Amino acid sequence: MTQEQKPSGIYRYNRISFYLNGRFQEIEIAPGISTLDLITKQLHLQGTKCSCNEGDCGACTVVIAQSREGSIVYEAITSCLYPAAKLHGKHLITVEGLGSPEELHPIQQALLDHHGTQCGYCTPGFVMSLFALLASVPHPDQESILAALEGNLCRCTGYQSILAAAEELSLGYDPSTIVPAWCRELEPKLFAFDQIAQEVQKSSASQFFIANYLLPADLSELKEMLAQHPEATLLAGGTDIMVQVNVLRKHFDTVIDLGNLSELRQIKMSRSGIHIGAAVSYSQIMDSGIVNCDLPELVKLCRLIASKQIRNFGTLAGNIGNASPIGDSLPLLLVYGARLVLSSQSFTHECALRDFFIGYRLTALDTSEFIREIIIPIPPRTAFIKSLKTAKRRAVDISSVVSAIRIDEDGKAALAFGGVAAQPVFSESFASGYNTDADWQILAEQVAQEFTPLSDVRGSADYRKQMIINHILQYQEAHNG
Numbered sequence: 001m002t003q004e005q006k007p008s009g010i011y012r013y014n015r016i017s018f019y020l021n022g023r024f025q026e027i028e029i030a031p032g033i034s035t036l037d038l039i040t041k042q043l044h045l046q047g048t049k050c051s052c053n054e055g056d057c058g059a060c061t062v063v064i065a066q067s068r069e070g071s072i073v074y075e076a077i078t079s080c081l082y083p084a085a086k087l088h089g090k091h092l093i094t095v096e097g098l099g100s101p102e103e104l105h106p107i108q109q110a111l112l113d114h115h116g117t118q119c120g121y122c123t124p125g126f127v128m129s130l131f132a133l134l135a136s137v138p139h140p141d142q143e144s145i146l147a148a149l150e151g152n153l154c155r156c157t158g159y160q161s162i163l164a165a166a167e168e169l170s171l172g173y174d175p176s177t178i179v180p181a182w183c184r185e186l187e188p189k190l191f192a193f194d195q196i197a198q199e200v201q202k203s204s205a206s207q208f209f210i211a212n213y214l215l216p217a218d219l220s221e222l223k224e225m226l227a228q229h230p231e232a233t234l235l236a237g238g239t240d241i242m243v244q245v246n247v248l249r250k251h252f253d254t255v256i257d258l259g260n261l262s263e264l265r266q267i268k269m270s271r272s273g274i275h276i277g278a279a280v281s282y283s284q285i286m287d288s289g290i291v292n293c294d295l296p297e298l299v300k301l302c303r304l305i306a307s308k309q310i311r312n313f314g315t316l317a318g319n320i321g322n323a324s325p326i327g328d329s330l331p332l333l334l335v336y337g338a339r340l341v342l343s344s345q346s347f348t349h350e351c352a353l354r355d356f357f358i359g360y361r362l363t364a365l366d367t368s369e370f371i372r373e374i375i376i377p378i379p380p381r382t383a384f385i386k387s388l389k390t391a392k393r394r395a396v397d398i399s400s401v402v403s404a405i406r407i408d409e410d411g412k413a414a415l416a417f418g419g420v421a422a423q424p425v426f427s428e429s430f431a432s433g434y435n436t437d438a439d440w441q442i443l444a445e446q447v448a449q450e451f452t453p454l455s456d457v458r459g460s461a462d463y464r465k466q467m468i469i470n471h472i473l474q475y476q477e478a479h480n481g
């Protein structure tokens with residue numbers, strides 16, 4: 001994958017079709033432009049705010065309505081990281097669509113009534129996060145409210161008044177007043193629009209085949225594009241790539257966005273396990289009945305990844321493809337014994353996740369190949385499986401150390417770590433040293449000696465070694481308790 005510094009060059013333009021606050025739009029956009037830049041700079045809607053430009057603050061939150069598995073979902077996303085090309089076939093709702101100074105939306109009114117705004121810079125983001133929540137769950141409990149708002153920062157109001165407004169909305173409002181009539185009226189069109197969008201994508205993709213930002217219409221077109229652009233950068237959600245664009249100013253010569261492909265947005269079950277498509281978002285995983293039933297630890301872990309706005313479009317495949325040594329999902333996927341289905345135009349094969357990471361941010365993925373799906377064998381209910389993440393904050397924070405353990409009924413044990421080596425790794429000493437009579441304290445110290453973690457901003461080497469011991473002792477408590 002090429003990641004050169006931005007050269008001077010000619011950019012091709014993509015034409016996309018979407019609805020904006022109920023109105024149909026067909027416009028040309030620069031490849032790779034974020035939704036935030038599209039809204040504020042090209043469409044001159046100034047309600048949505050920019051603060052960090054890297055997904056951390058939620059000031060830029062907007063809502064996307066789209067069809068998924070037979071229903072329409074309303075999801076909050078950080079528009080600074082959401083490539084505008086992804087809007088194709090969807091309904092974008094911004095704060096301008098919800099209320100006006102003359103007629104505030106009930107969410108805005110509740111924030112006003114509870115003194116939930118001071119300078120107001122964060123307020124559109126809070127309004128949109130609450131809108132997505134209340135559009136999906138009319139009477140959310142406190143846990144859901146906190147989860148919906150965990151990606152929104154306010155530096156001057158204080159969260160209590162914002163939470164009081166949210167709580168009032170969760171109890172006292174007629175849900176039908178939350179989603180405006182024009183949103184509901186558009187919903188049937190979104191189903192049809194989704195199908196038309198595939199066609200539009202197809203024609204725009206072929207029209208702009210050599211453009212920087214390619215939107216395949218289906219899997220075979222994705223394979224074709226990859227065969228023609230073997231060095232292209234794949235983009236699923238874009239939550240890693242767009243940070244590199246916005247913050248590091250990296251240029252990606254050709255990006256192929258596979259996030260809209262319905263074939264890759266499915267979770268299925270087979271004899272081999274649960275298949276999670278490469279474009280399935282963390283939120284989809286958390287909402288999936290089969291994942292909740294058979295892989296509950298994965299759902300718990302997803303809750304600790306980033307924020308609601310990022311989980312709504314960030315993917316497991318992106319976490320794997322990014323190959324960061326501190327990718328949160330990786331130790332757990334390793335102990336689950338996950339396998340990847342890797343595809344190219346000519347070949348599809350499986351690769352065990354443990355063989356996929358071959359060095360610091362290096363993977364076994366060949367050029368022209370992509371991760372098509374992740375297969376997670378369903379563990380027996382008797383298996384003890386847990387994952388732990390150490391970070392400075394509960395939400396929107398990258399781990400200093402992340403780990404996962406599995407002990408099967410027959411005594412076979414696996415322990416994997418992120419943040420202690422150049423890539424996610426298994427502990428050999430734990431696998432060989434564990435037995436039902438083992439002294440966990442001694443084992444923990446042996447495992448800590450096995451690794452030589454780096455010191456960086458997230459923790460010193462000594463701190464990380466101590467975390468290795470702490471994680472193992474917490475696992476002991478959970479296992480024995």
Ligand SMILES: Cc1cc2nc3c(=O)[nH]c(=O)nc-3n(C[C@H](O)[C@H](O)[C@H](O)COP(=O)(O)OP(=O)(O)OC[C@H]3O[C@@H](n4cnc5c(N)ncnc54)[C@H](O)[C@@H]3O)c2cc1C
Pocket residue numbers: 001054055056081233234235236237238239240241242243258278304305306307310313314315316317318319320321322323326327328329365369370371372396397398399
């Ligand atoms: C504010 C913020 C908070 C975050 N918090 C966390 C956190 O708590 N824990 C954590 O682990 N991560 C975190 N992240 C990082 C990121 O959200 C995750 O790594 C996420 O899973 C990336 O998924 P994506 O679909 O957005 O990846 P993308 O940005 O689309 O892609 C990431 C990488 O994977 C490659 N890739 C994508 N899809 C494929 C495919 N199908 N085949 C092959 N390669 C592919 C891309 O080329 C790229 O190299 C955070 C990011 C932000 C901005």
Ligand code: FES
Pocket residue numbers: 049050051052053054055056057058059060061078079080081
């Ligand atoms: S501007 Fe901070 S999350 Fe987008």
Ligand code: FES
Pocket residue numbers: 116117118119120121122123153154155156157
């Ligand atoms: S009201 Fe000022 S940042 Fe929230």
